[in-house]
Amino acid sequence: MSVILNALVDLGYILIFPGFLFCFLCGMLLCGIERKIVARMQKRVGPPILQPLYDFFKLCGKETIVPTVANKTVYLAAPIVGLAALVVIQLFIPVFNFTAFAGNADIIVVLYLLLIPALAEIFGAAATGSPFAGVGLSREMVTIISCELPLVLVFLAVGKAVGNAIGSGVVFSLQTIAAYQAENGCLLFKASMIPAAIAFLLTIPGETGMHPFDAAEAETEICEGMLAEYSGKPLAVYKLSHAVKLLTLTSLFVALFLGGLGTGILLVDGLITFFFCVVVIICVVALIDASTARLKIEQLFKYYWTVVSGLAAISLILAWFGL
Amino acid sequence: MFKKTIIESTGKSPWLFHINAGSCNGCDIEIVSVLTPRYDAERVGFKLVGSPRHADIAVVSGPVTKQSLPRVLRTLEQIPEPRCIVTCGSCPQSGNVFRDSYSVCGPLSKYVHVDVDIAGCTPKPEAIMDGLLLAAQILAEKKKTGNQEATLPNPYAPEKTAEEAKPAEEKTEEKGEA
Numbered sequence: 001m002s003v004i005l006n007a008l009v010d011l012g013y014i015l016i017f018p019g020f021l022f023c024f025l026c027g028m029l030l031c032g033i034e035r036k037i038v039a040r041m042q043k044r045v046g047p048p049i050l051q052p053l054y055d056f057f058k059l060c061g062k063e064t065i066v067p068t069v070a071n072k073t074v075y076l077a078a079p080i081v082g083l084a085a086l087v088v089i090q091l092f093i094p095v096f097n098f099t100a101f102a103g104n105a106d107i108i109v110v111l112y113l114l115l116i117p118a119l120a121e122i123f124g125a126a127a128t129g130s131p132f133a134g135v136g137l138s139r140e141m142v143t144i145i146s147c148e149l150p151l152v153l154v155f156l157a158v159g160k161a162v163g164n165a166i167g168s169g170v171v172f173s174l175q176t177i178a179a180y181q182a183e184n185g186c187l188l189f190k191a192s193m194i195p196a197a198i199a200f201l202l203t204i205p206g207e208t209g210m211h212p213f214d215a216a217e218a219e220t221e222i223c224e225g226m227l228a229e230y231s232g233k234p235l236a237v238y239k240l241s242h243a244v245k246l247l248t249l250t251s252l253f254v255a256l257f258l259g260g261l262g263t264g265i266l267l268v269d270g271l272i273t274f275f276f277c278v279v280v281i282i283c284v285v286a287l288i289d290a291s292t293a294r295l296k297i298e299q300l301f302k303y304y305w306t307v308v309s310g311l312a313a314i315s316l317i318l319a320w321f322g323l
Numbered sequence: 324m325f326k327k328t329i330i331e332s333t334g335k336s337p338w339l340f341h342i343n344a345g346s347c348n349g350c351d352i353e354i355v356s357v358l359t360p361r362y363d364a365e366r367v368g369f370k371l372v373g374s375p376r377h378a379d380i381a382v383v384s385g386p387v388t389k390q391s392l393p394r395v396l397r398t399l400e401q402i403p404e405p406r407c408i409v410t411c412g413s414c415p416q417s418g419n420v421f422r423d424s425y426s427v428c429g430p431l432s433k434y435v436h437v438d439v440d441i442a443g444c445t446p447k448p449e450a451i452m453d454g455l456l457l458a459a460q461i462l463a464e465k466k467k468t469g470n471q472e473a474t475l476p477n478p479y480a481p482e483k484t485a486e487e488a489k490p491a492e493e494k495t496e497e498k499g500e501a
Contacts, residue, residue: 235376
């Protein structure tokens with residue numbers, strides 16, 4: 001009996017709360033808020049906050065064209081694999097002290113899963129055989145490599161800081177990090193963690209393909225790159241997974257640096273987390289998106305491997321010396 | 324289940340793809356000006372996209388030259404249904420000053436079903452905005468009826484007099500009473 005009950009609860013996690021439905025609604029809302037804020041910063045009225053939802057449903061009703069030269073299976077499966085990976089990441093990210101699926105090495109799992117949406121997009125794009133997609137996917141590969149190094153350094157820095165405090169090595173469990181913050185306050189207010197937090201915030205636009213790091217999907221020069229041949233429902237799923245990625249990365253930031261603020265009531269904690277996600281979006285992602293122009297791909301690579309990685313490395317060194 | 328939502332959303336998020344068919348660049352600049360803070364077409368969901376596969380509305384400017392005709396038609400075919408084709412400026416509608424030139428194949432309506440014509444040389448941003456909003460309504464109508472050549476009732480048609488507006492049946496009844 002309890003086996004069935006557990007399975008049902010797990011299914012609920014996957015489909016409803018930190019899983020699919022939550023990702024769908026909150027991701028879309030975040031995306032809408034981001035667009036609205038960017039518009040307001042440019043002195044425009046901006047689209048309604050529900051605009052990404054309208055876009056999604058409209059795309060669902062459009063004809064799906066599969067190019068004749070495309071590999072149909074890969075072409076249609078790629079967006080779904082990417083979205084599924086993002087929903088799984090969301091299950092590992094703690095909301096105050098609640099985690100749907102917890103393990104000893106969450107961070108490593110999250111790190112690998114974060115690659116899957118981009119990789120799926122690359123496979124899907126390669127399957128279309130479009131030259132625009134070819135240019136886009138080579139740029140996307142460089143973007144992934146650029147973002148990966150600072151991300152690993154940030155995770156290591158946070159893991160080491162928490163590990164020092166609780167007297168073990170590097171901590172790779174998000175739940176332990178959340179529990180530590182619940183007792184000792186947010187990691188963001190620790191001097192040694194501030195550079196790492198800034199580095200993480202700067203990787204969010206790169207990972208989600210926002211200005212100025214959107215060389216991979218530059219719609220004005222390479223027809224949106226990897227998405228050039230997609231239309232209809234697969235495109236809708238891609239748009240959804242871009243929105244969910246925004247939620248995943250911001251809520252990961254909240255879990256790593258702003259954790260430990262909560263009441264223990266799941267619903268309220270979820271709302272608090274979402275509120276912080278919105279704050280991060282408004283203060284960082286939208287601000288950078290509205291005020292910058294597109295960087296060339298080599299500039300992007302150089303920027304991430306020097307400035308952002310440097311910031312993360314400073315944090316890691318400070319944490320290593322127990323500051 | 325979502326059919327109603329989809330139809331509603333279709334009218335609320337029309338994405339534009341702009342095709343230059345030999346235009347003098349005047350209309351192209353005016354189309355971009357519709358997206359500026361002053362007119363801000365994004366507030367009603369318009370977005371300029373880079374690939375015809377993502378588009379709902381194709382905005383064609385220019386007199387459709389011999390060189391561009393096959394490319395324009397091929398691009399228009401790549402837009403997934405339901406789609407709307409809007410001509411911007413007088414050129415694709417009538418040929419404008421380029422009419423009867425040896426290198427001009429227009430008007431565009433000879434080759435495809437055009438949904439909205441925005442006249443002017445160049446049309447004002449307000450006129451373009453009006454035309455695009457009309458196209459968005461037609462788009463929703465097309466999704467609703469499934470008819471690719473659906474149109475809206477003409478809002479500028481002369482108003483019918485009270486006599487004409489009455490259905491035929493009522494008239495005969497009145498006569499019978501008299």
